[in-house]
Amino acid sequence: MADFDVPELKEYPIIPKLKEGTMAHSAPYIAASKFQEPLGFPGELVDNWKEVAIDKMGDLLGKYRSLQVFLDSCVHCGACTDKCHYYLGTSDPKNMPVARQELLRKVYRRYFTFAGKYFPKLVGATDLTEDVLDDWYSYFHQCSQCRRCSVFCPYGIDTAEISMAAREIMDAVGKGQKYCNEIIAKVFVIGNNLGLPEPALADTLEGLEEDIEEDTGVKVRLPLDEKGADILLVTPSADFFAEPHVDGLMGYAKVFHEAGVSWTISSKASEAANFGMFIGSYENMRKIALRIREAALELGVKRIVFGECGHAWRVAYSFLNTLAGPFDFLDPRYPVPQHICEFTYDLIQENKLRFNKSENDHMRVTFHDSCNVARASGMGKMEGGQFIIPREVIKASCNHFFDMEPDSIHDSTFCCGGGGGLLTDDLMELRVKGALPRMEALKRVVEENGVTNLAAICAICKSQFAKVLPYYGFTMDQIVSVHQLVSSAIVLKGSEQEAELDGKTE
Amino acid sequence: MAIEVNGKSYDTDEEGYLADLNQWEAEVATAMAQADGTELTDSHWEVINFLREYYEEYQIAPAVRVLTKAIGKKLGKDKGNSKYLYELFPYGPAKQACKYAGLPKPTGCV
Numbered sequence: 001m002a003d004f005d006v007p008e009l010k011e012y013p014i015i016p017k018l019k020e021g022t023m024a025h026s027a028p029y030i031a032a033s034k035f036q037e038p039l040g041f042p043g044e045l046v047d048n049w050k051e052v053a054i055d056k057m058g059d060l061l062g063k064y065r066s067l068q069v070f071l072d073s074c075v076h077c078g079a080c081t082d083k084c085h086y087y088l089g090t091s092d093p094k095n096m097p098v099a100r101q102e103l104l105r106k107v108y109r110r111y112f113t114f115a116g117k118y119f120p121k122l123v124g125a126t127d128l129t130e131d132v133l134d135d136w137y138s139y140f141h142q143c144s145q146c147r148r149c150s151v152f153c154p155y156g157i158d159t160a161e162i163s164m165a166a167r168e169i170m171d172a173v174g175k176g177q178k179y180c181n182e183i184i185a186k187v188f189v190i191g192n193n194l195g196l197p198e199p200a201l202a203d204t205l206e207g208l209e210e211d212i213e214e215d216t217g218v219k220v221r222l223p224l225d226e227k228g229a230d231i232l233l234v235t236p237s238a239d240f241f242a243e244p245h246v247d248g249l250m251g252y253a254k255v256f257h258e259a260g261v262s263w264t265i266s267s268k269a270s271e272a273a274n275f276g277m278f279i280g281s282y283e284n285m286r287k288i289a290l291r292i293r294e295a296a297l298e299l300g301v302k303r304i305v306f307g308e309c310g311h312a313w314r315v316a317y318s319f320l321n322t323l324a325g326p327f328d329f330l331d332p333r334y335p336v337p338q339h340i341c342e343f344t345y346d347l348i349q350e351n352k353l354r355f356n357k358s359e360n361d362h363m364r365v366t367f368h369d370s371c372n373v374a375r376a377s378g379m380g381k382m383e384g385g386q387f388i389i390p391r392e393v394i395k396a397s398c399n400h401f402f403d404m405e406p407d408s409i410h411d412s413t414f415c416c417g418g419g420g421g422l423l424t425d426d427l428m429e430l431r432v433k434g435a436l437p438r439m440e441a442l443k444r445v446v447e448e449n450g451v452t453n454l455a456a457i458c459a460i461c462k463s464q465f466a467k468v469l470p471y472y473g474f475t476m477d478q479i480v481s482v483h484q485l486v487s488s489a490i491v492l493k494g495s496e497q498e499a500e501l502d503g504k505t506e
Numbered sequence: 507m508a509i510e511v512n513g514k515s516y517d518t519d520e521e522g523y524l525a526d527l528n529q530w531e532a533e534v535a536t537a538m539a540q541a542d543g544t545e546l547t548d549s550h551w552e553v554i555n556f557l558r559e560y561y562e563e564y565q566i567a568p569a570v571r572v573l574t575k576a577i578g579k580k581l582g583k584d585k586g587n588s589k590y591l592y593e594l595f596p597y598g599p600a601k602q603a604c605k606y607a608g609l610p611k612p613t614g615c616v
Contacts, residue, residue, distance in 0.1 A: 029521075195566055
């Protein structure tokens, strides 16, 4: 199945022996000029790339004080070394967070610190050379910006931010990554990562309405570009396209239907994802975020709700207001933005949704906390809501829920292995190996609690698991959307399911 | 990159997808499948032809559910599911079948 060795799942996690350079060959395809230029980057490696790179680094150090603090403050204590899923899965020492940071730090020292300028050898400072640039390209595309290491760093050094800076420098010299940059260009031209044009989206949504009606007997709508709707749903385009994502989308629609609210999807902002963050480009991230503001204004909505997408929720929760605000035209009684899990959770608290949990009795479910939701945002009005709310939604929809090991959930969650702009076939070896710690934790609840399914609230996690689960002896359909569980268990008013249930109880 | 079929050369991208959709011919699909060790049967062609028709109309590959529904309508409900499609195209219907059909690779979180 694979032209590389799939790691063996062990009884408990073991910190692997170092295998130097074992992932040095791993690098994603370089973006061609047609994918670079729409983003404002040079089409190919510029002749004076060293100068441009150092200038860009200086520019970023001036713009982001955090970056300079992160580059200055590491004391090499080693607390992060065994915290990265890519290190645990590949054994390559350059995948230890401290070593990954060091790739950028050693160049920073050489050009931006007194000691590094005059005594480079004494302080581990290095010239920027072609080899260093190649190392950057390889190993900064072996970081999913999941920020697990930063949780354990006593200084709170955020490798994700260093990784984003490195990618931005590489884009500035003309060495961008095809996967991310091709996608961002599509968002600008068509409105979403997939390149799904409005007529195809309309056709797809219509098909889903038919399916729901066939299953339940209830006409549940999935409206597109409906002016005057109360809620704009912004969701990853994978929700329209892939499985199990689409089952989650049908769940959102049923919840909106039961809540009796008017809502719409926008063909202009038919994408929650914002890959501008992955490449560290503030300009591109802002441009992508502004589509949501424009769509909200054009449609005249009062609220914005985000679907199940991990990094989109980080951009939305943490940055949306500064990127595309102020959102003073929205109804101030609701959070801007709101997560679909929070929306559903509130209705559950108010007893406004009816569930028949036994519809999910063929499943024993665990929950995978997605990095960007767990470590970079919050949810709802409570501390730790991003951990509590999705679990409560799952528990309201199924009878059997089990958590994985404490050091692999909540803010210690392991990345799925495909986040941060790495969900591309040319990085399959990395993706499979990086999934190891999550697969080990999953195996444990499978064996101890008979868990059958893994639920997630991130489009990347869902696609990644569908792909890598089979490498570890599981099946691709073991990954489910949280709102897929809601969709199966929710009893719509006037549905065949309601009639059947009430018929039985009479 | 390029592939050779019957002495004619076809440009592809890094991942083997045809650079120009209009260049596509049935022989190209057969050759791509052969390179993956797959013999294209009528069942494969049902899917490939549907993908091309859909693309012609919508400029995008169909969503997995749109595809499974269409195949289900045509070939019976037992075949209208992704399990059947994965049996035909083990690398994934969206990606492998699109490649044989000459369509660009679906991008994004899929």
